[in-house]
Amino acid sequence: MVAVTAALIGFFAFVIMRVTTPQMTTLFTDLSTEDSSAIIKELERQAIPFELRNDGAAIMVPKDKVTRLRMKLAEGGMPKGGGVGYEIFDKSDALGTTSFVQNINHLRALEGELARTIRAIDRVQAARVHLVLPEKPLFSRETPEPSASIVLRVRGALEPQQIRAIRHVVASAVNGLKPQRVSIVDEAGQLLADGAQSDADAAVGDERRAAFEKRMRKQVEDIVSSVVGAGRARVQLSADFDYNKITQTSDKFDPEGRVLRSTQTREESSLTADNSGQVTVANELPGSQNQDNAARARDQSKKSEETNNYEISRTTKTEVTEAGRVNRISVAVLVDGSYAKNEKGEMVYQDRTKEQLDRIAALVRSAIGFDQKRGDQVEVVNLRFAEPPAAQPIAEPTGLLGMLQFTKDDVMYVIELGVMMMLGLVVLFMVVRPLVKRIVAADAIPALAGGGMPALAEAHAESAGATGQALIPAGSGAAQLIDVAQIQGQVHAQAVHRVGELAERNPNETVSIVRQWLSEPVEN
Numbered sequence: 001m002v003a004v005t006a007a008l009i010g011f012f013a014f015v016i017m018r019v020t021t022p023q024m025t026t027l028f029t030d031l032s033t034e035d036s037s038a039i040i041k042e043l044e045r046q047a048i049p050f051e052l053r054n055d056g057a058a059i060m061v062p063k064d065k066v067t068r069l070r071m072k073l074a075e076g077g078m079p080k081g082g083g084v085g086y087e088i089f090d091k092s093d094a095l096g097t098t099s100f101v102q103n104i105n106h107l108r109a110l111e112g113e114l115a116r117t118i119r120a121i122d123r124v125q126a127a128r129v130h131l132v133l134p135e136k137p138l139f140s141r142e143t144p145e146p147s148a149s150i151v152l153r154v155r156g157a158l159e160p161q162q163i164r165a166i167r168h169v170v171a172s173a174v175n176g177l178k179p180q181r182v183s184i185v186d187e188a189g190q191l192l193a194d195g196a197q198s199d200a201d202a203a204v205g206d207e208r209r210a211a212f213e214k215r216m217r218k219q220v221e222d223i224v225s226s227v228v229g230a231g232r233a234r235v236q237l238s239a240d241f242d243y244n245k246i247t248q249t250s251d252k253f254d255p256e257g258r259v260l261r262s263t264q265t266r267e268e269s270s271l272t273a274d275n276s277g278q279v280t281v282a283n284e285l286p287g288s289q290n291q292d293n294a295a296r297a298r299d300q301s302k303k304s305e306e307t308n309n310y311e312i313s314r315t316t317k318t319e320v321t322e323a324g325r326v327n328r329i330s331v332a333v334l335v336d337g338s339y340a341k342n343e344k345g346e347m348v349y350q351d352r353t354k355e356q357l358d359r360i361a362a363l364v365r366s367a368i369g370f371d372q373k374r375g376d377q378v379e380v381v382n383l384r385f386a387e388p389p390a391a392q393p394i395a396e397p398t399g400l401l402g403m404l405q406f407t408k409d410d411v412m413y414v415i416e417l418g419v420m421m422m423l424g425l426v427v428l429f430m431v432v433r434p435l436v437k438r439i440v441a442a443d444a445i446p447a448l449a450g451g452g453m454p455a456l457a458e459a460h461a462e463s464a465g466a467t468g469q470a471l472i473p474a475g476s477g478a479a480q481l482i483d484v485a486q487i488q489g490q491v492h493a494q495a496v497h498r499v500g501e502l503a504e505r506n507p508n509e510t511v512s513i514v515r516q517w518l519s520e521p522v523e524n
Helices: 002-020 033-045 063-075 086-090 092-096 099-119 160-173 197-228 289-296 354-368 408-450 452-465 493-505 507-519
Strands: 024-028 051-053 058-062 124-132 147-154 182-186 191-193 233-242 246-272 299-321 325-335 338-341 347-350 377-382
Touching: 002 408, 024 033, 024 063, 033 058, 033 063, 058 063, 099 124, 099 160, 147 160, 160 182, 160 191, 160 197, 197 233, 197 325, 197 354, 325 354, 354 377, 493 507
Parallel strands: 147 182, 325 377
Antiparallel strands: 024 058, 051 058, 124 147, 182 191, 233 325, 246 299, 338 347
């Protein structure tokens, strides 16, 4: 009885403690050792129960206090993210530090703040930033460029635009740092960005093409789904881009649009003589006959020249074609047929008509900006899908039923309470109730035995009263013998069994009673 009582007390204590224990939920995960220690210290100061998981990386607190705790810890700057930020300058002993220590602290603070910013990006679990900020050497005109290296621990894989965003965030936070000088590596040692300009251009081109295809595909799916039904169309779109940058310059001259710019006139006159003879002294003497003949033989000529300069109209045209032109678009659209009920109420598949397919193709051409000269292609095909049409969505309950919706945690808590209650009822009816009945029966037996024959006779009379028979004849004294012959099979089996139990439990008293019966005379 003591063991059973202790087991019952322990069981009900466990049930009460399990029911009254607050439901625990996650406060923070992926904590560093420093952050975990600081948060635990704060929780102990506020006397709030908590649990540690994953070697202290996760902390569990009661569900009803998680929101207030997060706000309270955020007010105190926790968690800090496992790095040192600008709070390193909050120390009071910074006055006596050297410039070298101040520069090192500034570099550590800048790296810590950048790591915290990068961790705020989706899919990034942890980040480590290393900055190289070289000083300008003396007597040198060239300044070394700063660089950065980042190590990330991610969930899954980062998208190209996220990698570019990390590089630009770091480059914008450091003076003189270019995005091409930032290298990114993941925890597996895979190089995500090596700083090559060609890789950056290729990534931009792929991202632009993927965004264009996604946008056009969504437009086509929306317009086709509105005709054939949601989920009854599949669209695949491929775009061919030209990433070559072209610069073209052309000059155009207009001969009709001439304008006189300048005019130049030149006149010349000359006089020549025919000297057929030789040059002698006689010919050169004044008054000689040869001079008169030469004067008569002289020839005079005049020359006039005029130059006009004109300006001709000229047009210079420079065209720059940026990279990323669409050369060709190919679209493949697969649509399902229609379903209708027959006389038996069964869903019957029906192919779409050629007229419907032509109309759908016309809508697709209009949606993508179809250009036949560019070589665009559009194919619309009607085939039966493997899966049947989706069932109609079940309307969510509103009003009172909508307010009584339970979460997964609430359902599990109710199930746990129900199981505990059923176990308690089983223990109550299967263990406690028989135990109480045995205790009550054990207390009644000494009372019957201490009263001797009268008590035993009265007990038998009460037991037999339900059957309308009496073990002891009316008018007899307290010590009258029990005449078994008068019962004659009318005593109930329960009374006989009760007497047998009393005889087995109290053999000494039973023997004394029987001896007393034998010593008394029998009345006729």
